[in-house]
Amino acid sequence: MNPVISVRGLRKSYGALEAVRGIDLDVDPRQIFAFLGPNGAGKTTTVEILEGYRERTSGEVSVLDADPGRADREWRQRIGVVLQESRMHPELTVRESLELFAGYYRAPRDVDDTVVLVGLTEKADDRVGRLSGGQQRRLDVALALIGDPELLFLDEPTTGFDPSARRRAWEVIANLRDLGKTIFLTTHYMEEAQELADQVAIIAGGEIVAQGTPRDLSARNGRVSRISFRLPAGMGASDLPAGLAAGTTAGSSDELQIQAADPVRALNDLTGWALERGVKLGGLEVRQPSLEDVYLELTRLTEESAS
Amino acid sequence: MSGASLALHQFRFDQKTFWRNPASVFFTVAFPVMFLVIFDLVFGSDERLEGLGVDVSTYYVPAIITLAVISATFQNLAMSVTIDREFGILKRGRGTPLPDWVFFAGRIGNSLVVSVLMLVLLAAIGRIAYGVSIPWDRAPAVLVTLGVGAAAFCCLGLALTGFIPSQDAAAPITNISIFPLYFLSGVFIPESEIPSGVLHVADAFPVRHFFEAFFTAWVGGGSAGGFEWVHLGVVAAWGIAGFLIGMRFFRWTPQAVG
Numbered sequence: 167m168n169p170v171i172s173v174r175g176l177r178k179s180y181g182a183l184e185a186v187r188g189i190d191l192d193v194d195p196r197q198i199f200a201f202l203g204p205n206g207a208g209k210t211t212t213v214e215i216l217e218g219y220r221e222r223t224s225g226e227v228s229v230l231d232a233d234p235g236r237a238d239r240e241w242r243q244r245i246g247v248v249l250q251e252s253r254m255h256p257e258l259t260v261r262e263s264l265e266l267f268a269g270y271y272r273a274p275r276d277v278d279d280t281v282v283l284v285g286l287t288e289k290a291d292d293r294v295g296r297l298s299g300g301q302q303r304r305l306d307v308a309l310a311l312i313g314d315p316e317l318l319f320l321d322e323p324t325t326g327f328d329p330s331a332r333r334r335a336w337e338v339i340a341n342l343r344d345l346g347k348t349i350f351l352t353t354h355y356m357e358e359a360q361e362l363a364d365q366v367a368i369i370a371g372g373e374i375v376a377q378g379t380p381r382d383l384s385a386r387n388g389r390v391s392r393i394s395f396r397l398p399a400g401m402g403a404s405d406l407p408a409g410l411a412a413g414t415t416a417g418s419s420d421e422l423q424i425q426a427a428d429p430v431r432a433l434n435d436l437t438g439w440a441l442e443r444g445v446k447l448g449g450l451e452v453r454q455p456s457l458e459d460v461y462l463e464l465t466r467l468t469e470e471s472a473s
Numbered sequence: 474m475s476g477a478s479l480a481l482h483q484f485r486f487d488q489k490t491f492w493r494n495p496a497s498v499f500f501t502v503a504f505p506v507m508f509l510v511i512f513d514l515v516f517g518s519d520e521r522l523e524g525l526g527v528d529v530s531t532y533y534v535p536a537i538i539t540l541a542v543i544s545a546t547f548q549n550l551a552m553s554v555t556i557d558r559e560f561g562i563l564k565r566g567r568g569t570p571l572p573d574w575v576f577f578a579g580r581i582g583n584s585l586v587v588s589v590l591m592l593v594l595l596a597a598i599g600r601i602a603y604g605v606s607i608p609w610d611r612a613p614a615v616l617v618t619l620g621v622g623a624a625a626f627c628c629l630g631l632a633l634t635g636f637i638p639s640q641d642a643a644a645p646i647t648n649i650s651i652f653p654l655y656f657l658s659g660v661f662i663p664e665s666e667i668p669s670g671v672l673h674v675a676d677a678f679p680v681r682h683f684f685e686a687f688f689t690a691w692v693g694g695g696s697a698g699g700f701e702w703v704h705l706g707v708v709a710a711w712g713i714a715g716f717l718i719g720m721r722f723f724r725w726t727p728q729a730v731g
Contacts, residue, residue: 217568219726239570247568251727252561257493258486269474269482270569293493313569 168231170195170317170348171216176225178211185211187372188225193350193365198343200363200380201352204465208372209352210250210321216350217247217319230317243272246310250321250352253302256295260286260305263294264312271313284308284338300331307338318342320351324358336361356458368461370468376460383460391429391455393436394421396448407439421449476575483571483579491549491583501549501587502594505541508661509533509595513603516663523665527692534599535691536660539622539684541591543651546584546623550630551637551647554580559640563725581627588623614690614699621705622683625712629679632715635722639729654680679711 171193178186186208193199203209214220215227218234218241227234232241254263261277268274281290284304289297294305303323310318320339324332332355339362342349353359359366360380367377376383394417397405403414403422410424410432417423426432429452440447474482491497517529525532557563566576592615599605608615630647637646655661657671658681664672675681686704693699 219564219568239572242568242570245568247565249561249565249568252565254560254565255486255490255557255562257490262486262489266482266486267569269479270571272570309565 169193169228170230171199171350172226172228173212173216174226176212176215176227177223178208178215178220179223185372186215186222189369189372189374191367191374191377193348195348196343196346197364198339198349198351198362200359200366201350201369202354202356202359202366202461203352203369204354207369207465209369212369213319213321213350213352217245218242243313244316246313246315246318248306248310248318248320248323250325252306254294254305254309256293259291259293260297260308261290263305264308267309267312273314274312275314277312280308280312283311283341285334300327303327304335304338307335311342315347317348317350320349322352322354324353324355332358356456356461360457366457368464370465371471373468375464375468380457384455384457390425390427392453393424393426393429393432393451394453395436395450396420397422398446398448401445407435410435410439476572479572480575480578480582483575484582487579487583488586491553491587494553497549497553501541501545502591505537505544505591505595506598508540509537509598510602512537512661517603522663525663525665526694529663530599530603531605531692532663532688534595534603534605535688536684538592538595538619538691539680539687540655540660541595542588542619542623542687543626543680543683545587545591546626547630547633548647548651549584549587550580550627551633552643554631555634555637555643556640558634558724559727559729561727564727567725577631581624584627585620585623588619592619608691608693608699611690611693611699615687617700618683618686618690618705621712622687622708625679625683625708625715628712628715628719630715631723632719635719635724651680654678657681658684660684679708682707682711 169192171191173189173191176186176189176191177184189208189212201209201213211220215222216229216234218229218237221235229237230241230244234241258266260281264277264280268277278290281287284307286301286304286308289301294302297305303326307320307323310320323339324335327335336358339349339351351358351362363380365378366380366383368375368383397420403411403416406414413424413426413432415423415425424432424436433452437447439445512533513530516533519528521528522532554563563576567573596607600607633647633650637643654675657667657675658664658678659667659672659675660680672681682704686701686708689701689704690699
C-alpha cells in the first residue's frame, strides 16, 4: 500500500529563520499518526504545508498522491481539516453549520449521524455562539468529518478540554480509525499520543528527533525503569547495599530513585535488604519509562544544543 | 451540486447569518430608517431647496437610499468579511472544496438582496409618511443605478478588508473611510447648503457620483429616462479599481497576531 502522506527533505524558511529543516515522514493508511513537539518546533508549519495552506521552501511532499501545494478541489473532497484555531458563524446552529458544509461535498456523511458521532446530539439546534469551548471543538471535528474524508488533519484537537471531555474526544478519534480513516494528529499532550497513536514522530527545533511506535520510543536504547521509594527518617542512600547505593539519586522531596536497566534484580536487592533489616520502604513504586520521559529528554537535548 | 445551486446554497446560509446578527440588522436596516426620520424632523419643511427644485423630504429619500445601499454593501462586507477572516472562518472554508467565487457570490448576493429590500422599504416610508412619489416611469434607471452602485461598493468593501489588520479595527476603519463622504457628498446635508469647494473635493470620490446618479433617477430632471451615464461611469470605474485592488490584497487567513 502506498503511504497516504510521504514527505522527503521538507524545508520551510521564513526569511532567515528556518522553521522546518529537512524532515522525512511516512504515514500509512488507516493509522493514527501523532506529530509531537513543543510550541514553535515547526509542527503547525509542517501540518499547514501538508494541508495545502502554506508553500514549502524545498523538499518533496505527497498527500493522497498529490502535491498539496498544487492540489485542486477534487483533492479537497478527500481530506478534512481541524485547524488549531478557528470559529464558526455564531449565528448558525450546530445542525445548520453541518448542512452548510455538507453542501460543499459530493458525497457527504449524514448530518444527524455526524452530530451523534461527536456527541453533540443535545446541542444540535443550539446556536454555535452558545456552545462551550469544548463543544465548539467537537463541532470543528464534525465539520472536518462531514465530507467523509479519507484523511483527517487534527491540529491540537483537545487543547483546553477538561479530562473527561478529552477522554470522550479520544473515543471519537479512535472510532474514526475504525471507520478506516487515516488521521494526522498534532498534539503536545503525551498521554494523547500514547493512548491513540499507531506511529509517533517527535519534532524539535525543526527536525524529527525520534520516530516509531509509542512502545518503540518508550523502550529506546538506554531507557531504564525507575524505582522510587522513601527511607525512614535518619537513613539515606549511603545506608543501602553498595550495589544499589551507586545507582541511587535523590528525587523530589525525601524520595530516592534508582535507575535500573534490570528492574527485577534491583527490586529484589532492595526489598531483600529492607526485609532483612526491618526497614520500611514508603511509597515504593516501579515506573516504566513513558513516552513523556522520552519526549522531555529529546526536546531538552534539542533546546540545550540550540543555546 | 452545480456551481449555481452551490452559490444559492451558500447564499441561503449567508442570509441566515445576516438576519440573525443584531449588529448587522441594526446598522444596515434600522440606521437608514432612523436617519430618514430624523433628518426630516430636523430639516423638513415645505420650502423648496435652492437650485434643486425639490423639498427636503423628497431630497432625503434618494439620499438615504444611497446611504442604505452603501451600508448594505461596502460597510457590511468590509466589517463582516474582516471579522470572519479573523475568526478563521474563511481559512476553514478554504480547506473545503468550496470554490472561491461561490464564497464571494453568496456574500455579494446577500448585499444586493438587502440593498433592494432597503430600496423598497425606504421608498414605501417616503411615500406613506412624507408623500414622496415613487418614480415608476424611471424604474429602469433606478434599478440600473442601484445595481451599478451596489456592485461597485461591494468590490470596494471587499478590497478594503485587505487593509484592515484586525477584528477591532474593522468598524473604525470602515466608518472613517465612509462617514466623511456622506457629509461632503450631500447625503446627510442637502447639497444646496454645502460650499461648492467641498463638493469639488467630494467629486474625487465615488459616493458623490453614486448619489448624483441615484438622485436624478429618483426625482428626474436629467437626460431622458433618468440615466446619468457619466456619473455611473465614474462609479463603475471605482468598482473596477476596487476589484483589481481586492484581487491583489484580499487575505483569507487571520492577520492579527496573538
